[in-house]
Amino acid sequence: MDFYITTPIYYVNDRPHIGHAYTTIVADAIARWREAQGEQVIFSTGVDENSQKTVDAAKKANEEIRAYTDRMAEIWQEAWAKLGIANTDFIRTTEERHLETVREIWGRIDAAGDLYRGTYEGLYCKGHEAFIKESDLVDGLCPEHRTAPEVVKEQNYFFKLSEYQEKLLRFYDEHDEFVVPANRFREVRAFVEQGLEDISFSREGKEWGIPVPNDPHQAIYVWADALVNYVTVRGIEGWEEHPADVHAVGKDILRFHAVIWPAMLMSAGLPLPGQIAANGFITNGGVKMSKSLGNGVDPLDLAARYGVDALRYFLLREIQYGEDGDYTEEKMRVRYNADLANGLGNFAARVLALAERESFDGVPGMKDGVPGEEFSGVIAAMRRGVDGKMAAFRLGDALAAIWDAVSFGDRYVNEKKVWEIKDDAARREALLGLVLLLEAIASALAPFMPETSRKIAAAVSRERGVIHIKRPDALFPRISS
Numbered sequence: 001m002d003f004y005i006t007t008p009i010y011y012v013n014d015r016p017h018i019g020h021a022y023t024t025i026v027a028d029a030i031a032r033w034r035e036a037q038g039e040q041v042i043f044s045t046g047v048d049e050n051s052q053k054t055v056d057a058a059k060k061a062n063e064e065i066r067a068y069t070d071r072m073a074e075i076w077q078e079a080w081a082k083l084g085i086a087n088t089d090f091i092r093t094t095e096e097r098h099l100e101t102v103r104e105i106w107g108r109i110d111a112a113g114d115l116y117r118g119t120y121e122g123l124y125c126k127g128h129e130a131f132i133k134e135s136d137l138v139d140g141l142c143p144e145h146r147t148a149p150e151v152v153k154e155q156n157y158f159f160k161l162s163e164y165q166e167k168l169l170r171f172y173d174e175h176d177e178f179v180v181p182a183n184r185f186r187e188v189r190a191f192v193e194q195g196l197e198d199i200s201f202s203r204e205g206k207e208w209g210i211p212v213p214n215d216p217h218q219a220i221y222v223w224a225d226a227l228v229n230y231v232t233v234r235g236i237e238g239w240e241e242h243p244a245d246v247h248a249v250g251k252d253i254l255r256f257h258a259v260i261w262p263a264m265l266m267s268a269g270l271p272l273p274g275q276i277a278a279n280g281f282i283t284n285g286g287v288k289m290s291k292s293l294g295n296g297v298d299p300l301d302l303a304a305r306y307g308v309d310a311l312r313y314f315l316l317r318e319i320q321y322g323e324d325g326d327y328t329e330e331k332m333r334v335r336y337n338a339d340l341a342n343g344l345g346n347f348a349a350r351v352l353a354l355a356e357r358e359s360f361d362g363v364p365g366m367k368d369g370v371p372g373e374e375f376s377g378v379i380a381a382m383r384r385g386v387d388g389k390m391a392a393f394r395l396g397d398a399l400a401a402i403w404d405a406v407s408f409g410d411r412y413v414n415e416k417k418v419w420e421i422k423d424d425a426a427r428r429e430a431l432l433g434l435v436l437l438l439e440a441i442a443s444a445l446a447p448f449m450p451e452t453s454r455k456i457a458a459a460v461s462r463e464r465g466v467i468h469i470k471r472p473d474a475l476f477p478r479i480s481s
């Protein structure tokens with residue numbers, strides 16, 4: 001195994017919304033890009049089932065918890081399959097392998113002397129699965145969930161997070177790309193510099209969740225359980241050998257991943273992940289999406305209407321990774337028509353239509369399939385662009401590098417008026433260059449738009465060194481606006 005990337009595990013009682021889809025598509029594109037470099041990749045996603053929310057949702061749905069979580073886990077897996085997600089593992093936190101790993105890590109943290117019993121008094125927001133500060137409330141309600149937090153006073157196990165302030169800061173100093181993008185890393189650092197408080201790591205007498213070893217009246221706090229999933233996927237030894245290279249997360253859970261998780265791993269004597277990559281939020285026409293507003297955008301609905309690859313393209317191209325982005329139907333249509341229907345789709349259709357009529361037998365350069373200098377320069381620049389931008393999590397810019405090659409191809413067809421070139425050998429040579437450029441574009445697109453990449457690649461076949469073209473149906477039929 002060369003590369004290990006994860007998404008968060010999502011609450012099983014949620015429905016996949018566009019935010020989940022975005023984080024997961026980003027991780028998928030990175031995983032596929034690594035694989036295209038010849039690396040062996042583990043890509044995990046999954047669901048968090050050990051939360052009080054699950055119990056409440058099952059009750060509401062009038063189902064046994066187990067039947068409910070089985071049904072919901074299936075919904076998540078189907079959604080990812082529909083969005084072309086090629087995860088290699090799907091973890092559910094009720095699996096035995098996970099319970100074992102959580103108990104093992106809890107035991108290590110306990111053995112390190114980092115757990116103690118104490119009384120906790122605070123305001124607990126169920127929606128957050130976390131205690132929230134009184135100063136964060138608006139009219140007595142959690143501003144995000146618009147519910148009143150419970151006043152909780154109970155005996156808990158505490159994790160000595162306060163002991164890890166210096167160690168974390170030193171670690172950040174030594175790993176200056178631990179959190180990307182850099183502005184989020186600065187926020188994390190500023191938060192840790194203010195000083196860290198010990199945190200409650202268990203809840204009293206819960207009916208669901210993983211019991212604290214040797215203290216069945218306490219259940220392990222959902223985050224102390226959920227974060228461990230990343231180790232579970234590899235097993236303790238596997239993680240020791242090669243921890244996660246990238247945890248892809250949303251910015252709302254960055255602190256859990258960049259502060260609590262590394263401290264837990266330090267305490268347990270385990271290596272730390274390579275990077276935490278945090279994406280921003282997606283708004284709907286500038287408005288935050290929320291259940292109460294009912295303005296959520298369903299990624300499966302968009303995929304059904306525009307195509308999976310169009311959705312993947314929109315999210316990866318339109319949103320600058322790390323920053324907040326905005327979705328509107330209008331933006332989606334503009335991207336679709338301009339970049340896909342008129343851009344890539346039109347270029348592919350033109351080249352394939354012109355090339356379909358040609359016989360490429362005996363064209364110079366045909367034998368080894370090496371395009372002319374002009375084309376090979378453009379192809380090399382595109383590949384360098386994609387690799388450089390991907391390494392820096394600039395996925396939109398990586399796509400832009402591919403679209404530069406599409407624009408070059410378009411210009412070439414127009415300026416040379418390829419269809420009018422009378423000399424057979426010269427016309428075929430120009431078309432051969434375009435076909436090879438299109439193939440290179442298809443291959444560069446594979447991590448981002450796997451289906452489109454396959455369709456283009458399938459249009460070009462070789463038989464004893466001779467190229468045959470079979471034009472596919474329109475890749476992106478125009479949508480009237």
Ligand SMILES: [Zn+2]
Pocket residue numbers: 125126127128142143144145146
């Ligand atoms: Zn809340």
